[in-house]
Amino acid sequence: MSPADVAPTDPARTADSADAADVPGRLLTSGSSADLYALDDDRVLRRYRDGRDVGPERALLDHLAAHGFPAPRVHGDAGPGLVMDWLHGPTMLQALGAGEMSLHDAGDLLADLHRRLHAVPPPLGWHAAGLPAGAPSGPVVVHLDLHPGTVVLSERGPHVVDWSHARLGTPELDVAVTSLVVAEVVVDAGGDYSQAARALLASFLHASGTNPLPALDEAAALRAADPQLVPGERELVHDAAALVRTLVELTTHP
Incomplete structure (x- = not known):
């Protein structure tokens, strides 16, 4: 997952998006439906703001990875979000x-x-x-x-x-x-x-x-x-x- 996956962060929106205790890491970008957080140098959390079930998306990404298709590798899910590889590089x-x-x-x-x-x-x-x-x-x-x-x-x-x-x-x-x-x-x-x-x-x-x-x-x-x-x-x-x-x-x- 790359920070370019969603639109640039709106500083005014991020102040209202979550309580400080709810922020899992450094906010990289914020788009129309999801926020992208850096968890460490290798992983990001893509979290949907509408609270959707990410189970189907995780199942699909796991399936694609098993068949060698180049999609982000999922490490786990966290509520309405997926923990994935941080794909370093330009779009x-x-x-x-x-x-x-x-x-x-x-x-x-x-x-x-x-x-x-x-x-x-x-x-x-x-x-x-x-x-x-x-x-x-x-x-x-x-x-x-x-x-x-x-x-x-x-x-x-x-x-x-x-x-x-x-x-x-x-x-x-x-x-x-x-x-x-x-x-x-x-x-x-x-x-x-x-x-x-x-x-x-x-x-x-x-x-x-x-x-x-x-x-x-x-x-x-x-x-x-x-x-x-x-x-x-x-x-x-x-x-x-x-x-x-x-x-x-x-x-x-x-």
Whole structure:
């Protein structure tokens, strides 16, 4: 788990978030749903503020580790939180911003991580926390938030963090969500960031080998309903979906 997994700490919020006796260690970052604390040089605690049951997330991470997928290793749970490896290193997003990674390599890596994840057999009897009975499912584990901000380039290689959205689904859905997240930057940022994000999106779509269009509408609905979106992001989803559709169709029918 990397401190970049959640947004920068808001000092005003942290003073109200917990009594001093309830703080397990140095607060590294605080995001929309979780706080990240340093327990020592090797471990962090990612604690959800809504008190959710972290059992399903721990079971999934243990399962992924047993099958060799690069996700944070869990040492234990503590109430609504997980004690995990502290993954030291920049996120892919930070590496791209610093010019330490090319957009082509980033697209290839995102596609490879999707392929590796979808090749892991789903855990028997596993069900993501918070999903209602009868929710759409599928044959593979999907992350549903795998993008340059959730890939940490640690000393042990790239690792995927932030599994709070994970469930069972289809590879097409996972690829579609990643495509939308990147496309939202294209339609919102303008200038150099927009051009770079468009190049990354094209590289990822080409490398993935998975057509996201059959699941694009479902992915857009998931993105639009995500309570963690900040003001203004939800309005980008429609244009992002249109861009993904255009790029895929141009690739398929040049």
